Amino acid sequence: NAGVTQTPKFQVLKTGQSMTLQCAQDMNHEYMSWYRQDPGMGLRLIHYSVGAGITDQGEVPNGYNVSRSTTEDFPLRLLSAAPSQTSVYFCASRPNFPGGVSNQPQHFGDGTRLSIL
């Protein structure tokens, strides 16, 4: 049981390049989310999904796209990388309870450290 797996662990991009950060979980969790962590700012929510085919924006969605074609995978796409997107990106998942309250913690991957030059 691997939990939440993020790839790659490190990446350096040039301004304007695009790339996809991968996230996969094997716990059959419906809810998945992407955060970025910057020094002194904690974690901020980028996008999230409550199930396959459903995505929604978080606090800082600009410059990022997501899709959710399967329960297991939730990739994050940088459309045209900018230096301001240099950050550590975390994917997380938890069970979901449609129509109810989910008092469940999130399970985090180990992160992708992204530098944009």
Next chain:
Amino acid sequence: SQQGEEDPQALSIQEGENATMNCSYKTSINNLQWYRQNSGRGLVHLILIRSNEREKHSGRLRVTLDTSKKSSSLLITASRAADTASYFCATDGAPETSGSRLTFGEGTQLTVNP
């Protein structure tokens, strides 16, 4: 803007001492969660306390929640060098929807000296 604000930003103690970290938030919540992050790693869940609970224990961890003051505290008793990490509180609001999402504070960096 961040929902949670943590205090202190940094805390340095000796092994065996207790460590207390505080978290304040601004809006109604469904639950509040505490996470630990070791350097270079992801976040690990420690404790979740629901809005109708006032105190919760897990091993050497004790969490309190005061919804009237919109604040929570995390107490680590008999600290060990291995407790050195960043600690984050996160609030989960919007109790009417399962699409609720966590809002994190900026964290407290705890250093436990041997």
